Amino acid sequence: MKAYVKETLTGFYSLLAGLGVTIRYFVKPIVTVQYPREKIDMSPRYRGHTEFLLDPETGSHRCNACENCARTCPSGVITVTGVKVPGTKKKRAVTYVLDYSLCSLCGLCVEVCPTNALKFSNEYRLAGYSRQDMIIDVMARLKAQQRALGLPEEVPPAPEAEAPAPEAAKSGEAES
Amino acid sequence: MQFFLAEGARLGLGLIGVISLVAVNALFLIWMERKVSAHIQLRPGPMEVGFHGALQTIADALKLIGKELITPEDVDKLIYLLAPIVMFLPVLVSFLVIPFSPTLLIRDLNVGVLLIFAFSTLTVLAILMAGWASNNKYSLLGAIRSVAQNVAYEIPLLLTAMSIILMAGSFQPSVIVSQQAKVWNIFVQPLAFLLFIICGTAETNRAPFDIPEAESELVAGFHTEYSGMRFAIFFLAEYTNMFIVSAVATIFFLGGWHGPFLPPVVWFLLKVYALIFLMMWFRWTFPRLRFDQLITFAWKILIPLALLNLIVTAFVLKLVR
Amino acid sequence: MMLEKGLEERTFYLNLGPQHPSTHGVLRIVLEMDGEFIVTADPVIGYGHRAHEKMAELRTYQQYLPNMGRVDYLHALAYNQCYCMAVEKLAGITVPERAEFIRVITSELNRISSHLLWFGAYLLDLGAFTPFLYCFDDREQILDLLDRLTGSRLTYCFYRFGGVPVDIDDDFIAGCRAFSQRLRSRWDDYDNLVTKNVIFIHRTRDVGILPPEMALQYGVTGPTLRGSGIPYDIRKSEPFSVYPLFDFEIPIGERGDVMDRYLVRLQEMEQSLRIIEQALDKLPNGPIMAEKVPKRLKPPEGEVYTAVETARGEFGIYLVSKGDVKPYRVKLRVPCFSNLSVLPELIKDTMVADAVAILGSIDLVIPEIDR
Ligand code: SF4
Ligand code: SF4
Numbered sequence: 003m004k005a006y007v008k009e010t011l012t013g014f015y016s017l018l019a020g021l022g023v024t025i026r027y028f029v030k031p032i033v034t035v036q037y038p039r040e041k042i043d044m045s046p047r048y049r050g051h052t053e054f055l056l057d058p059e060t061g062s063h064r065c066n067a068c069e070n071c072a073r074t075c076p077s078g079v080i081t082v083t084g085v086k087v088p089g090t091k092k093k094r095a096v097t098y099v100l101d102y103s104l105c106s107l108c109g110l111c112v113e114v115c116p117t118n119a120l121k122f123s124n125e126y127r128l129a130g131y132s133r134q135d136m137i138i139d140v141m142a143r144l145k146a147q148q149r150a151l152g153l154p155e156e157v158p159p160a161p162e163a164e165a166p167a168p169e170a171a172k173s174g175e176a177e178s
Numbered sequence: 179m180q181f182f183l184a185e186g187a188r189l190g191l192g193l194i195g196v197i198s199l200v201a202v203n204a205l206f207l208i209w210m211e212r213k214v215s216a217h218i219q220l221r222p223g224p225m226e227v228g229f230h231g232a233l234q235t236i237a238d239a240l241k242l243i244g245k246e247l248i249t250p251e252d253v254d255k256l257i258y259l260l261a262p263i264v265m266f267l268p269v270l271v272s273f274l275v276i277p278f279s280p281t282l283l284i285r286d287l288n289v290g291v292l293l294i295f296a297f298s299t300l301t302v303l304a305i306l307m308a309g310w311a312s313n314n315k316y317s318l319l320g321a322i323r324s325v326a327q328n329v330a331y332e333i334p335l336l337l338t339a340m341s342i343i344l345m346a347g348s349f350q351p352s353v354i355v356s357q358q359a360k361v362w363n364i365f366v367q368p369l370a371f372l373l374f375i376i377c378g379t380a381e382t383n384r385a386p387f388d389i390p391e392a393e394s395e396l397v398a399g400f401h402t403e404y405s406g407m408r409f410a411i412f413f414l415a416e417y418t419n420m421f422i423v424s425a426v427a428t429i430f431f432l433g434g435w436h437g438p439f440l441p442p443v444v445w446f447l448l449k450v451y452a453l454i455f456l457m458m459w460f461r462w463t464f465p466r467l468r469f470d471q472l473i474t475f476a477w478k479i480l481i482p483l484a485l486l487n488l489i490v491t492a493f494v495l496k497l498v499r
Numbered sequence: 500m501m502l503e504k505g506l507e508e509r510t511f512y513l514n515l516g517p518q519h520p521s522t523h524g525v526l527r528i529v530l531e532m533d534g535e536f537i538v539t540a541d542p543v544i545g546y547g548h549r550a551h552e553k554m555a556e557l558r559t560y561q562q563y564l565p566n567m568g569r570v571d572y573l574h575a576l577a578y579n580q581c582y583c584m585a586v587e588k589l590a591g592i593t594v595p596e597r598a599e600f601i602r603v604i605t606s607e608l609n610r611i612s613s614h615l616l617w618f619g620a621y622l623l624d625l626g627a628f629t630p631f632l633y634c635f636d637d638r639e640q641i642l643d644l645l646d647r648l649t650g651s652r653l654t655y656c657f658y659r660f661g662g663v664p665v666d667i668d669d670d671f672i673a674g675c676r677a678f679s680q681r682l683r684s685r686w687d688d689y690d691n692l693v694t695k696n697v698i699f700i701h702r703t704r705d706v707g708i709l710p711p712e713m714a715l716q717y718g719v720t721g722p723t724l725r726g727s728g729i730p731y732d733i734r735k736s737e738p739f740s741v742y743p744l745f746d747f748e749i750p751i752g753e754r755g756d757v758m759d760r761y762l763v764r765l766q767e768m769e770q771s772l773r774i775i776e777q778a779l780d781k782l783p784n785g786p787i788m789a790e791k792v793p794k795r796l797k798p799p800e801g802e803v804y805t806a807v808e809t810a811r812g813e814f815g816i817y818l819v820s821k822g823d824v825k826p827y828r829v830k831l832r833v834p835c836f837s838n839l840s841v842l843p844e845l846i847k848d849t850m851v852a853d854a855v856a857i858l859g860s861i862d863l864v865i866p867e868i869d870r
Contacts, residue, residue, distance in 0.1 A: 466626025
């Protein structure tokens, strides 16, 4: 009988304690962010899709179309083409297309790039109506950035007549 | 003749008033539930439609009205269609005898309290019908649980009500209220109030007693197969039930319309919504009981306490009078 | 029992899942029921099979890294760590100490976030909504911290062979300390709201008792095993990384019921906090990446097995290399698979409500079972 009374009372008290916690939180300020009206800044290291790093010296990208990133990408989502810059031995990227719907945001492409040409963007609003919307033209983004900063737009070098532009890295099958 | 005309007009007006009250009340309560739960959980709740989301429930109601009414194959059609109505009608009837103020009541029946209890028990029938007719195992389990649960809470509910009725010496709600003009019953009978609130929460099938519709176990319990407006009626009935249970508790324990300064109706509604807030507060705090635990709880704790309370009340009354 | 003619007593089948609020993923359990009581239970798995093991054979060692965050998305960093350890062992790479410390800190943070999520989701199974939002508020802090370091909030792909790609800074350290303070200040609330709650106690005490022998027979690991009183934790029993440097305890339960598993997880969060704090105190300076890790990793022929303690139990990788740039075979030993296999024994002769409570207490991540 005594145990019964005690159990009932402690049980009842525990319920009151629980109610006490919730009412305390009831009057606390809210912690959520009203998304479309308020936005939070993503952390600088946030991994959105990749984009070209704007080299402050040249006001352009640094990609020399070596295709290291395309080869390393586990999902094989990078397609980069480049042409030889006339007069030098170097190549320069002409197009850089990323199929973001398959990207796993691993960061390997950024790390493997010999010229540090890539960085992660802070883009997180990436809803789209079709898979096509997820295909990101990195070069176009770079041009938009250059326009926004008032820099001259990137003009891809014209291919030399005798050296046809190399084929795009075959996506979907990462070469080892 | 004149008597019938007057009564007819009174009932007609009453019906219109009740239906609009039920609708507005449900809209308000759903909004309130969302806001209360949201603030308990550190979020703002609906904010977009109307001022602080006040019109959100209207938008939702419109959506529900616009939805297709799906009648699954293999359901027991007649019972399936009847269940929401059986759920809703008794709820309306109870409003007939609730005294909102000394003057604002439709019928001052001298068995008013009995009427409310008798009709509110009918909701269990509706749940059983819905669960049975749905031809869905989850629904059936929910319905069976609901009946088992009914046995558990109805007895202590009525026993506590009895102790109040003993004190008032009447089944008439207005008499019970007017007797509390000086001292509210809650100060005389705190234990009975507690038991009544617990049983009342169980009566409305709300957490922690939402066993028939236990979301994480039975998906949605007895109304799993209902959609659109039919589902909305179950929803409406649940919130109206909350109102009725709180109104009865207000009549029994919180002195009904009594209170200084403000008009009686305002006092009555204030008390009712305070009790409803309490029930919402329960819901967003506690985990759910298992249904055999509810029955154990009812038989081992609620019923003995209610009986004890009744006996003590009777005894004291005998001595005093 | 005498029955009227034409009537017979029958059991019926109830399909719990593949889409059900409390299976947390596409798990399906076929329950044979006698009224509210469960006669037999038969889990059906494989709805989310993604061929993670086969994928390893088609990718280079680096390219398999992101897969690891997706096997068990809730404690992804432990999986990262296990895979990196396996490859490092095979290729003979030594990881600098600072990198190991960073791995331990982030992995433990991830463990806490996994346990917090479990805590909330489990209370949701039991019908309490509010704790879920509270612990998500806490979990959010961890995600913010890890986001600032790793760039992702879920499915981390952070560790690299030979170390970690980015170093932690003072902000991160301060953030970790602030977080551990904050979480500690919340224990009281959690206790009052949940642990001491009489309804919660009734729902969990002496429900789903897992005897230690049975746990061992089925190869159960993790908090589920420790709840039954067996102090088996890879971090202690087969120490890896720099765990031996830290002073922490392995909480165990006594009865092996749902409540014990719950308590073990709660206490584990506290122990993880202790590990994080010690690691922050002892954090050595130095490089975070081993020197000379070849870009095209070609480990010599051989086989390795490494195991780590994830939030759900022992996760092991068995890796066979034939000296190629791709692994020859990768076998993942996932804890949830064994933990799930004990479920039919546990939920026999219980009610549906208990079955949900027991299912939740095992803390299953279904994609991990299906791989
Ligand atoms: S690795 Fe760097 S330089 Fe090479 S193609 Fe990719 S982005 Fe361009
Ligand atoms: S982040 Fe990973 S998956 Fe995405 S493009 Fe780069 S290498 Fe490919």
